Amino acid sequence: MADFIKNTKKFFAKVKQSIKNFFWNIRRILNNGKRRIGKFLDKHNLNFASKFPGWAKALVYLSPALIVLSIFTFWPIINSFALVVYENYNMTSNTITGYTLFGNFITVITDESFIVPASHTGSSAVINTLIIVFISVPISVLLALFISAALNSIKPLKSFFQTIFFLPYVTNTIAIGLVFAYMFKTDGGLINQLLSFVGVDTAGLSWVESGAVYWRSMFVLIFYSIWASLAFKIMVFLTSIQGIDKQYYQAAAIDATPKGRIFTKITVPLISPMIFYILVTSVIGAFKIYNSIVALFGVTGAPSGVDYNLQSIVMYIYQFIDGSNAGSLSVAAAGSLILFAIILVLTLVQMQVSKKRVHY
Amino acid sequence: MELRLENLTKIFTNKTGAETTAVSELDIVIESGTLVGLLGPSGCGKSTTLFMIAGLEKPTGGKIFFGDDDVTKLAPEKRGIGLVFQNYALYPHMTVYNNILFPLENLDVPRTEAIQRVKEMANLVGIGELLDRKPSQLSGGQQQRVAIARALVKKPRVLLLDEPLSNLDARLRLQMREEIKRIQRETGITTIFVTHDQEEAMSISDKMVVLDFGIEQQYASPQSMYNNPDNIFVAKFLGNPPINTFEAEVKKGHLMINEHKFMKFDVPDGLYDVGMRPENFRATEEGFKIAIKDIFHIGRDTMIHFDFNGSNIRALVDSDNIEKGQKFVHLTIKSERVYIFDKKTGEVVNHG
Numbered sequence: 001m002a003d004f005i006k007n008t009k010k011f012f013a014k015v016k017q018s019i020k021n022f023f024w025n026i027r028r029i030l031n032n033g034k035r036r037i038g039k040f041l042d043k044h045n046l047n048f049a050s051k052f053p054g055w056a057k058a059l060v061y062l063s064p065a066l067i068v069l070s071i072f073t074f075w076p077i078i079n080s081f082a083l084v085v086y087e088n089y090n091m092t093s094n095t096i097t098g099y100t101l102f103g104n105f106i107t108v109i110t111d112e113s114f115i116v117p118a119s120h121t122g123s124s125a126v127i128n129t130l131i132i133v134f135i136s137v138p139i140s141v142l143l144a145l146f147i148s149a150a151l152n153s154i155k156p157l158k159s160f161f162q163t164i165f166f167l168p169y170v171t172n173t174i175a176i177g178l179v180f181a182y183m184f185k186t187d188g189g190l191i192n193q194l195l196s197f198v199g200v201d202t203a204g205l206s207w208v209e210s211g212a213v214y215w216r217s218m219f220v221l222i223f224y225s226i227w228a229s230l231a232f233k234i235m236v237f238l239t240s241i242q243g244i245d246k247q248y249y250q251a252a253a254i255d256a257t258p259k260g261r262i263f264t265k266i267t268v269p270l271i272s273p274m275i276f277y278i279l280v281t282s283v284i285g286a287f288k289i290y291n292s293i294v295a296l297f298g299v300t301g302a303p304s305g306v307d308y309n310l311q312s313i314v315m316y317i318y319q320f321i322d323g324s325n326a327g328s329l330s331v332a333a334a335g336s337l338i339l340f341a342i343i344l345v346l347t348l349v350q351m352q353v354s355k356k357r358v359h360y
Numbered sequence: 361m362e363l364r365l366e367n368l369t370k371i372f373t374n375k376t377g378a379e380t381t382a383v384s385e386l387d388i389v390i391e392s393g394t395l396v397g398l399l400g401p402s403g404c405g406k407s408t409t410l411f412m413i414a415g416l417e418k419p420t421g422g423k424i425f426f427g428d429d430d431v432t433k434l435a436p437e438k439r440g441i442g443l444v445f446q447n448y449a450l451y452p453h454m455t456v457y458n459n460i461l462f463p464l465e466n467l468d469v470p471r472t473e474a475i476q477r478v479k480e481m482a483n484l485v486g487i488g489e490l491l492d493r494k495p496s497q498l499s500g501g502q503q504q505r506v507a508i509a510r511a512l513v514k515k516p517r518v519l520l521l522d523e524p525l526s527n528l529d530a531r532l533r534l535q536m537r538e539e540i541k542r543i544q545r546e547t548g549i550t551t552i553f554v555t556h557d558q559e560e561a562m563s564i565s566d567k568m569v570v571l572d573f574g575i576e577q578q579y580a581s582p583q584s585m586y587n588n589p590d591n592i593f594v595a596k597f598l599g600n601p602p603i604n605t606f607e608a609e610v611k612k613g614h615l616m617i618n619e620h621k622f623m624k625f626d627v628p629d630g631l632y633d634v635g636m637r638p639e640n641f642r643a644t645e646e647g648f649k650i651a652i653k654d655i656f657h658i659g660r661d662t663m664i665h666f667d668f669n670g671s672n673i674r675a676l677v678d679s680d681n682i683e684k685g686q687k688f689v690h691l692t693i694k695s696e697r698v699y700i701f702d703k704k705t706g707e708v709v710n711h712g
């Protein structure tokens with residue numbers, strides 16, 4: 001029996017070796033062929049590839065991506081710049097009544113529920129979005145940092161815990177949203193049950209349903225968007241923390257550095273490029289928030305029967321895109337450009353700050 | 361503070377279960393305030409020993425004492441040691457200044473004193489001009505000096521140096537060697553200095569430990585180790601040019617070389633490995649006659665090559681005693697400078 005196992009092992013080792021030999025030889029033949037072709041081309045002065053400068057070759061390799069990007073990104077961007085100056089653009093008849101430089105911007109800016117909260121809504125898209133961005137992004141980044149530092153120091157069941165924290169990432173956002181909506185139900189929702197368990201009167205304490213006050217539904221929304229975005233951040237931070245050379249921690253231990261200082265003085269600075277990357281992408285992502293709100297509150301962006309609205313900028317823009325009214329596409333374009341400008345400015349500010357704070 | 365290692369052992373086990381014994385039953389006492397050189401070839405367990413003393417590596421067996429305290433299980437931050445890492449381990453995101461200041465920020469030191477100490481230490485190791493740079497903007501030698509400053513600035517109870525001068529040029533190395541020795545004397549810090557350079561170890565250490573494959577070969581003062589090596593490994597490891605070794609038989613109490621009686625020794629008859637240092641030979645009128653194979657005049661000294669029992673032997677003698685074109689020379693060597701080693705164990709049999 002032992003002999004049999006030994007022979008099988010030997011056999012498989014042999015098979016492995018011959019497979020490796022096979023690929024080795026294939027590569028040799030291919031390389032040889034390449035060299036021969038190259039020589040032939042050089043001899044007859046046909047080798048165009050070596051005549052082109054490097055950037056020209058790079059352009060050729062990039063062209064498939066560039067073509068797709070042009071069709072789906074660059075062209076729409078150019079178009080939205082065009083749309084913004086149209087007056088009363090009609091999509092079906094493809095006609096306009098004239099041109100305007102700021103008209104559409106003014107329409108957007110003065111529109112109720114974009115910047116200024118209208119009396120009957122009590123909130124506006126820009127305010128909602130800014131609240132979400134400036135509360136959820138810092139909290140989720142900080143939380144992700146702490147969790148990944150903690151996860152990194154766990155020894156037993158390490159991969160188990162890491163999997164748990166990564167699970168939300170592979171789950172559908174809409175599905176989690178529905179689960180959240182269910183958890184925050186007024187009657188029999190998990191949260192209210194827990195609250196009444198610790199002695200809070202939860203009768204009529206609604207979170208996402210009619211009767212929920214603005215900050216309560218906003219709380220659920222922020223809670224949800226933090227939760228949904230946490231997994232990816234944790235994964236990025238954890239991988240970068242694990243990439244830090246062990247010797248810095250050894251040096252810190254020798255110098256009797258307290259845990260908190262190790263975190264702020266060594267871990268955070270050493271992964272600061274990643275923190276910066278996550279910060280920029282999450283700010284951009286949070287400005288474009290859309291499906292979390294839909295998942296929690298439906299396409300209206302408001303719990304039923306309330307006088308406010310949790311619409312985000314993208315949701316605001318989206319309602320004009322059906323193009324049923326003349327000129328509405330131009331309004332949407334103006335809204336998009338404003339969003340673009342806000343994100344651009346914020347990203348530039350972050351880059352400026354990062355020059356001092358990020359260590360590459 | 362006295363440092364005591366008792367049966368210290370470290371065995372690394374990798375994922376497949378293969379074991380590497382990095383340090384094996386190390387048993388030494390380092391007296392308070394002395395500088396001990398830890399010497400040995402690459403991979404013999406020097407860094408592992410230091411890491412165990414520092415608390416960064418957990419011993420597989422044995423104990424470590426600082427004075428009377430058993431620190432074997434103590435966390436590194438509680439041991440109050442300074443360590444210069446072999447690869448410096450400077451914090452890459454901090455300036456030189458902040459790197460040196462960092463250990464002090466964790467101690468109870470007034471700020472003005474801390475800054476003062478950083479400046480003094482930086483000037484001492486000759487990097488006072490570089491305080492604003494990041495480690496990546498320094499040469500290897502400069503980084504090494506920052507690492508030394510960082511270890512010394514907190515005035516540790518025990519100082520561990522892992523090849524701290526390996527990246528410096530010859531002149532700077534000599535200078536830093538003296539500087540470290542001076543600081544060590546002045547402060548009386550118990551210090552372990554790891555190196556694989558035997559000359560460096562001999563010149564800086566009060567006592568030296570020689571390791572091979574994690575096993576202690578000898579623990580003695582440099583001079584006594586040089587003159588009385590315990591075994592052939594130590595004899596070969598120390599000295600430049602290295603010791604000559606060759607096989608020779610002892611017949612009826614006489615060491616036989618080139619089929620002549622060379623010298624009388626009180627050891628049992630048999631085949632031995634024999635060691636003689638090149639500089640211990642003297643060229644004289646009388647003595648053992650050898651045929652010169654090759655001769656190199658190096659200023660004050662002359663290197664003569666010849667054969668002992670078929671092995672090439674080198675002798676370093678005074679140039680005055682050799683004449684040009686000489687074919688033969690008479691050499692003598694003191695009997696206590698002839699080392700006879702057991703062929704199997706490598707232990708010296710005529711000393712000790």
Ligand SMILES: Nc1ncnc2c1ncn2[C@@H]1O[C@H](COP(=O)(O)OP(=O)(O)OP(=O)(O)O)[C@@H](O)[C@H]1O
Nearest residue numbers: 372380381382401402403404405406407408409556
């Ligand atoms: N983490 C580890 N896992 C497994 N083996 C290790 C580990 N660290 C060191 N070793 C082994 O232990 C032995 C001693 O290593 P150590 O680093 O102490 O050598 P050293 O004397 O400092 O050598 P050098 O002069 O090259 O720095 C080596 O054989 C090395 O391969």
Ligand SMILES: [Mg+2]
Nearest residue numbers: 406407446522
């Ligand atoms: Mg080492």
